[in-house]
Amino acid sequence: MKKSIAALLLVLLLLGAAGTYLSLNRDSFTLWPFNQSMPFDGLSKAVSDHQNNLFVIDNAKKTIHKLNSQGVLQFSITSETGKNGEVYRFNDMAVDDQGYLYTIRTLLDPYGIAVKSEQIVRYKPDGQFDRSLFTEEYDSQTKRYRLGSLRNVQVREGMVYFFNDEVHQLTLYQAPVGEASSSEPKSVYTIKLPENKYVSEADGYKPGEIYYSTRSGEIYRAFSDGRSELVYPLPGLDRTRRNFPESLHLDNQGRLIFIDFNSKSISRLDPKQPYIIEGLVNEDKAKASGVELAFDATNSSIGQDGSLIIVETAQINRRLPDGTITPSMVEAQYSEAVKTKAILLWSIAIAGILLVLYAIKLVFFNLLQRRLPLMMKQIFILVPVIAVSMILLSTVIYTSFSTKMEEETFSELLLLAKNGQNLIDGDKLESLTSPLDYNGSIYQSFRKKIQSVFDNNEQDDNQGFYKAVYKYENGVIYRILEDDDGMHMFNPFLQTPENQQVVLQGKPATGQWQDFSGEWRYAIAPIFNSAGKIVGVFETSKNLDGILKHRQLVLQSIIRNIAFISIGLLLVLFLMTYVLLSSIRKLRNSVGEIAKGNWDAVVTINTRDEVSDLGDSVNTMAARIRDYITKVENFSQSYYRFVPQQFLRFLNKESILDVELGDQVEQNMSILIFNIRGFYQLSKRLSPEENFNFVNSFLKRFGPYVRNHQGLMNKYLGAGFMALFPNQADEALRACIEMRKELDIYNSHRAKVGYKAVDFGIGLHKGPLRLGIIGEEQRLEGNVISDGVNLATMLEKMTEPLGASILITDYVVQSLEQPDGFLYRNLGLIQVEGVKEPLHLFDVYQGDPDTVRTLKDKTKALFEQAVTYYQVGRFYDAREAFLMVIKQNRQDKAAQLYFYICDEYFQNGTTAEWNGTLSVS
Template sequence: MKKYMVALLIVVLLAAVSYVIYRNLDVITNSPLQQKTQLTSISKAITDKHNNTYIIHNSKKNIVKLDPQGAVVYTIKISDSRRTDIHNFNGLAVDEAGSLYTTRMTLDPYGLVVKSERIVRFTPDGKEDDSFFPLEYPSNETKRFRYGSLKSLAVQNNVLTFFVEASNKVTLYRMPVGAAAPVAAGTWQLPEGKYVASVVGNGASLVYVSTRSGEIYRMQAAGEAELVYPLVGIDRTRKNFPEHLSLDASGRLVYVDFAAKVVSRLDPAQPYIIEMLLTEDMAKQQGIELSFGDMTSMNVEADNTLITTHETQIIRLAPDGRLQPPLVEGSYSSGWILKKWLVWVVALAGLLLLIYAVRLFYIHVMDRRVSLMLKQMIVLIPIIVGSMVVVSYFIYTDFSEKMEEESRGELSLLARNGRNLIDGDKLEKMTSPLDYKTGDYKVFRKNMDSIYDENAEKDDGGFYKALYKYENGVLYRMIEDADDVNMFIPFPKTEKNTKVVELGTVETDQWQDDTGYWMYAIGPIFNSSGKVVGIFETSKNMEGVLQHRQKILRNVVQNIAIITLILLAIVLLTSYYLLSSIRKLRNSALAISNGNWETVVDIRSRDEVSDLGDSFNIMAAHIRSYIAKVTRVSEAYYRFVPQQFLHFLDKDSILDVELGDQVEQEMGILIVNIRSFYLLSKRLTPEENFNFVNSFLKRFGPYIRNNNGMINKYLGAGFMALFPNKAEEALQGSIGMIKELEVYNMHRANSGYNPIDMGIGLHKGPLRLGIIGEEQRLEGNVISDDVFLASMLERMTEPLGASILVTSFIIEALENRGSFQYRNLGMVRIEGKDEPLQLYDVYQGEPDTRKALKEKTKAKFEQAILLYQVGRFYDAREAFLHVIKANRQDKAAKLYFYLCDEYFQHGTTKDWNGTLSVS
């Protein structure tokens, strides 16, 4: 009886511990040693009359209240009731009793399109009290991106006020604290062609609206709109744009000008006087690092304290101009820390109680024995679950990669199409926010929206569009889907957008921010003269895709789990009736058949089954030995015959290769050799020769593999490599080796060795790759006349003063020629070839000095080539002389110079056809 009472008591205590943990999941997920909470992705902050601070942070998912000492009073977290939607907090207001008001928005799964929003009220201790004024945004109406129509939530004189924006008009709503519902207190219309950007006011008699075109209007009681900024004569650039409007206690306007990087104040009574309240330099003078690039909001409190929120900090500017230390974190109160310790102690006590319960069960119920059934479960369950996890992982990874690759290709295509959607000449004519919703603006907007017309009745699939203007070295945001983005806001330069504006290429990349995981592509916008004047961006929020992938993964895991449980039940039921020794042997045999070659049977029954177990172990040992040997042999074969070679022949294994197997394919052929290797090798011993060559190949071989090439044959002082894919890969590998050569020679110089030089010949053409030899001796080889041509190019690199010499077949195969630096060497006769070839000197990887000189003289050199080819030898000679004066190391220019001089003085031969002969 006593045992049953103890068992019942343990069950009750475990249930109580489980309940405590369940009720305090938010506590148990944080270490009791953590005494501070970091503020991240801050979007809004206000203070109440008691100097408590309310902050929206964590990507608009959390609201935290801090007391005047910075201690956490409470934290409100978004509760997502539907996995298909995203919920955000937006806007803050506090009444005199300490009740908090905020706007809760519901967005689509990608966090882009607003579906609905409503005002929510929380009690002074952070409990949700009420929600009201719901606004729904049907999918068949004009979509709102990221921000809804509720604006400027505020409490003044214990009256809640807010505005509802509708394109070019705003409506003020008022609700006294404790009232049932808000009521409309006035509606104002902007002048024709003006559209609402932001609105602020402390009553129906004092309402200011900023427009998308950069003006500020004061809305009169009678409904008229009076322009207060900018007035005629106010000194401002065409790109100054007032944002984040706020009113101080005296009714003066405070706003942020991101173009000028300043927080300004404007007194409507003296509109021609604009005060600078805060700049980056002002903050720096007080020892505070402030950046307008990560500023998310700004507002003025009742005591005229200016609060600016940034991604990771909150900065307060007192009315006397002093900056307070930045607020970057909140501290937990001693009571909260004590609560965390108590919950953790309860959890630890529960764990110890559970261990004690298991021990009692083992001793008193199982009589210190573990049944074979349980043993089998302990062994089989981890194996099956592990296999399930591995299978699910590979399915998930493969699916993810394919979806990302498809998304990247789709975005690149859409970004490239931007040049057809946006007229670059008209984009250049847009010079200020005053161009908002002009004729050209509307055309651009319509063209941008048209690329997703097929999703118009559903959703945008997480796609996002943006247009930027490039002017005077600065990139400006012009048109975006997000409703909070205004025209001519400077956008920071990045490596990707710099490439687009300088090279005119389409670039793709990905990033992660507080709105999710994004993939994007950006393409250039050209004017009629071919100059890049803008960038068109298409991006996609991958959060929805990620959720879809996770759903598939969950389904796979669930199905595998069900199948696993069924199989496990069958195995356990059948194994119950068998002897333990046979079960061990059977399970071991299954493990061997499944590829677990390390299985060893441990049977100590000292009978026939034990003998069978010993034989089984001997057999398994032989199998392991044989498999290990076969594995080592296979790995050794792949070192002599690359897997790529077998892939070209459509063979799975070296065992499938037969004499005569061959395939014809067009590939890039690269020959690299060390110059004057014979003279170098004469000074080395045979061992030193081998060490040097192996060191050389080890250093430069990876540049072939890393660019999807294959080293087909070693040539003693170099090697021949094949590139089956893009010509860019072969050229990038060549450039990489030339750059590495400079580093390699520096290391040799540090070790007291002389530098080496090498040449690379690169050609593209058809070749036949296959197996030659006889039945007892096979070898993979390449048969092609183009291999000889590549070898000849390598030999010609030295007399032509080139590191990399390529034919026109390589240049013509490049998808983006502008990303490489090369010059035309003209038509050159190759020994053994009837027809001359167009050759190019790729100097991109050469030392900076040589590269700069060749780049500087490129135009003059190629002009001289053309003069030479048409027989104007005197003019060509003078042009080449000009090149030589600028670059005295230019061997090609010297060679042409002497030929021009010879032909000018004595004339050409009868068979001269404008080509160059190099011996």
């Protein structure tokens, strides 16, 4: 017992160490050890450095990956969670020549909607956090949604630059790059925005070469005196206000690159020639390069080599300077170190599971089988049972509550979506025609009405709603207003069955989707104008993270209450058990006296229950034992049992006296069946005495070959025997070959005295079998039970029709340690009558006479090729090949059998059941 307790303590110590290591490396633990790559899942940005390393923002802005030029993952930076459940997101990044990474890290509320703060954060070349360079805080008066005021971090000429959108002006900041840099960023340039214009994106760092786009769809150039000049769209330019420029960047030659989601294209504009807009990438050009671009949540950046890096949700492409678009990169390759660590972690996890199972075994099979108080055993058994019952009950209640909560969530969202008709005036919605209306009087009135309903209640139950207003125009749904400052007015929205039901039938719809920002529940309803026409859609949605928070509180309450109830039940149970055990203790004392030989001891229990009945039964049993002992002492009888000596070592018995009926063991052995062909006809010509003499002489000559190769003669079969080989299959096969060679010598001796030659067949198979003792107490016999015995017997019977002396299965071939040391040929798949699965057989001709062996070896390659033709249904080729074999070896029965069946199938076709096998009956 002390050893078991010590082992249990050691197991618990190892489990603690394994759990600590896995907890410290839980991020790597999510990687399946056999995965060679990591598919991209929610890309939003990609930039390259001067060494052509690629930095990508993935996983819905939660993770930054660094890939080398071959696409191998170097490291990952994962966003954190705030102390109150807030979530961090990466919105932009840039890298300097020393490998330092600068990123805009945005802190959102727990629902991932409202911005709490933003930082410019620097990471070291190995991906470790270095420091925060700049912080911008937001309050309820300066609400921003998903995207804060910081814009376009960039590294130029040894400095890191970024913009700060201060609503009516745009300020450019700079700070030195590199390891030695510790100074705070300083303001170097301020741009006064035109009236009623709001910044969307910006790029550049020199006055006169700084460009910014607005939420109303224009691009301006800022000069050193602070004024701004309109660059796009100029009057007369073939562009509408729906051609909104997004993902604005300056290339290495000072030209503007932007994405137009309305026309699904990436365009380039040279400010020196503002009326010429060059289409760099569109759907047709992408398809011409074998690339599919969806132009949905697409982003772009300029690579160090001048290429255009195009990022979509799950793929990255490059447009090279010559206009070629590279194939899509959809995944990052794992390095060998990462894969090795994943294998190590999973190995530790599996070892931990095995340790848990071993701990359970120690408790329930070692400790509980020891002499322990019944009360302790009940604790070990009942506590896990009650714990499992508690978990199951909690699961049922939690599932029921979750279902009800989801139904209520959908009902609440649907009610709020329908209320959108009261918040959004359809006629005013129709009057919004382009991004120029951004933040106008109508836009602001919509925003204020929505905030008055959703933002006044600060209770957690009513937070986390995502609101959006869409305009329906000419069969297209356009974004107008939503809780995402990264989205722009009149950006086309993807059609879905739900929103088509709303705009075409006027029926509200609910649904759910899972994207990279979480799992969402939503409801949408139509917005009508005064004429009753559907002109828009109002959406309310909620991230399941908020719902899960409430579920977890309920689940914790359920588990806490059930735990209290379970503890109470255990206390009551222990008290009842103690009272009931008093009668069992009396029974134990009385039975102990009987066990000591005091047969006159009497059990006295008056509880009038099952224990009292058991006491009466013990008294009756003691009386009968007394009578039986009296009878047993008057006589004794011994039994003689016979078990073959060879079985003792397999049954782990030291002496034949230890062998008992039912002793058995499972082994994996080679099974050899040896039988004389035509023995029945031969025996008819001999007298009984001559038959016995012949068989004994024959077995005496061939039996030693079995023992010489560590074989076990299991049973004589009259005209043959069955032998077992527990060692390598090579030994069994050598015994077969030597017996076949001995047959030629044996027949030459018979010929000298005028006797006819005899022949035999050998079947050899390897597989599991069970050796044991069968019979009854008065007569015991060692025997073998295995399907392999029947299989080997069938092989021996098939040797003659297949023209072989020794037939073996593929199980034997696969077990050979030196297969090249034997001569055999592949007979293919043979279907034997009475056997469901076909057998893969081989003809061992190494011991055949020289002529037969030479011919079979000469035609082996052609024969096996013919078998392959037959198995794939090329009967004409197989027939011709087998014919060539027969011409060289007219005694080849297997080739003849295949030839005739090939000719039959070629002439008349196969049966419906034919499966590439050869039928032998």
